Amino acid sequence: MPQDTSHININSGGVDQNTFDAIVIGSGISGGWAAKELCEHGLKTLVLERGRNVEHLKDYPTATKAPWEFKHRGSMTKEFLDENPLISKAAGFGDDTAHFFIKDKDHPYVQEKPFDWIRGYQVGGKSLTWGRACQRWSNYEFINPARYGYGIEWPIGYNDVASWYSHVEQFIGVCGNKDGIDAMPDGDFLPPFELNCIEGDIRQKIKSNYPDRHVVHARWAHLTQPNEIHLKQGRGKCQARNMCMRGCPFGGYFSSVSCTLPWAKSTGNLTVRPFSVVHSVIYDEQKGKATGVRIIDANTKKVTEYFAKIIFVNASALNSNLVLLNSTSKRFPNGLGNDSGVLGKYVCFHNYRGYVHGDVDGYEDKYYFGRNPTEPILANYRNLYKHEMDYVGGFTTFMGAYRSRGNENAVPEGIGAAYKEAMSEPGGWHAYMYLQGETIPKESNHVRLSTDKKDQWGIPLLVTSVGYDDNDEKLLKDFLAQSTEMLEKAGVKNIESHDSKQAPGLDIHEMGGCRMGKDPKTSMLNEWNQLHHCKNVFVTDGACMTSTGNQSPSILYMALTARAANHAVEELRKGSI
Secondary structure, three states: OOOOOOOOOEOOOOOHHHEOOEEEEOOOHHHHHHHHHHHHOOOOEEEEOOOEOOOOOOOOOOOOOOHHHOOOOOOOOHHHHHHOOOHHHOOOOOOOOHHHOOOHHHOOOEEOOOOOOOOOOEOOHHHHOOOOEOOOOOHHHHHHHHHOOOOOOOOOOHHHHHHHHHHHHHHHOOEOOOOOOOOOOOOOOEOOOOOOHHHHHHHHHHHHHOOOOOEEOOOEOEOOOOOHHHHHOOOOOOOOOOOHHHOOOOOOEOOOOOOHHHHHHHOOOEEEEOOEEEEEEEEEOOOOEEEEEEEEEOOOOOEEEEEOOEEEEOOOHHHHHHHHHOOOOOOOOOOOOOOOOOOOEEEEOOEOOEEEEEEEOOOOOOOOOOOOOOOOEEOOOOOOOOOOOOOOOOEEEEEEEEEEEOOOOOOOOOOOHHHHHHOOOEEEEEEEEEEEEOOOOOOOOEEEEEEEEEOOOOOEEEEEEOOOOHHHHHHHHHHHHHHHHHHHHOOOEEEEEEEOOOOOOOOOOOEEEOOEOOOOOOOOEOOOOEEOOEEEEEEOOHHHOOOOOOOOOHHHHHHHHHHHHHHHHHHHHHOOO
16 A cells, blocks of 8 residues: 555645655665766656765874774674674674664665675765776676576676676776676776786686686776776875775775766766655656655654756665655555565575685795785686576686685794784795675565564565575585686695675665566666556666676766666656656
């Protein structure tokens, strides 16, 4: 049933002053790109962010701190860990980055099945703490789900987004190498970080033993050699500190705080409103389209409505589902645009459960310069040209090698002069591989609104019901076996393989729920990321994904957002929306 909002005291301060050309919900990786493109085209754009404001440089409190300047050397207290068992699992979480993550008790949700929902609520969102891997999808990732029967057909293919990948890469700065392989298309790259001696050796040995398997230089959003466009953004060269998640004072990696939002602001067309918890998108029954967004101030709880001709929903995948599910009306009693009934369904993620590592003898006269913030990638080699395994989908393998600090086990107590002496020289070399596996979009993997539990702003809590299946187990088993075999052939010793058994969500690559598709009966969005049944609303974050592919998805979100925003501007000028 449509929600009764008659009790809400709307204090909009006048329709005119609350009216913009465009509204963007969310300020993270995709929301920042929507703002940039729309503002560049002259649209007065309002960006709504539920968290606090964060400004580049000014709000990076730990960016230049040394380890001894942290009270607990970067660790969190037992009290904090006990109070925050979920968020403290997140990759990169610690005393130096905690300010960019939520606290568990402030933002509850209902786990019908175990699901670790990792969130960062501030201007910039998770673009401040993302992994920064930027591989392009291959065309096989677009076509294989429908071809092999584990997903619906994408309404677009690689050729539809190739130029938009370039558009994004050139602006944000992505380092990498042109490798000419089908599984991971080349892009517009800055020079890559060099492989260290072990990584180069493993690469050659894999190539000699497996001609169809390709280890490539990292494709990462780091400015190894800034171009003029990056200097105009006020950003500088990556210093290889590998402290990215604290916020980079050099602007060496891409975040919306250092890149897209300041660029949008420079047009004079951007307004950012932090502390704005989005309640719903407003649908006008007479006009047959969305007219605005209802927000609740995070601090005062005051309700305000903002109005616009077009709306971009970029709140991050699960929050975008929540907003749309909560956007009910007589026309759409089950959520905005949800005639198909698939809103909130076919939620998926990446399988990160596999990890293999071992020791490497020799090379004691070799080391490496700096703290390389990137990793080499072994491109997908499974189910690419044909369905050849007892599972569907493929996987990317992240890998690397490093040298430990001294003989870490010489002094178990980890204290005293003998320990310092043991740590004064480099120790041995180690190599590793870990999994990023494709998963199957399934109707049973879904999110929905709680019928009896609400958050502190009176909005229904999200219920997550997402789990693994037999396909995930088979893919994981193959990854562990193949990675162990490859490292053995590369001369790595004392190899151990692990299944972390971590819950879905900890990969922080949640996708789907508002998927693109050709058929409005089985999808929510068309080829331009527009809601089939509400054409002036666009969804371009992870919620739009029809399938997961095996590459890291963030740069695809950016490319899709830039593409959709330019289409929206064209349609607006033609009067079509």
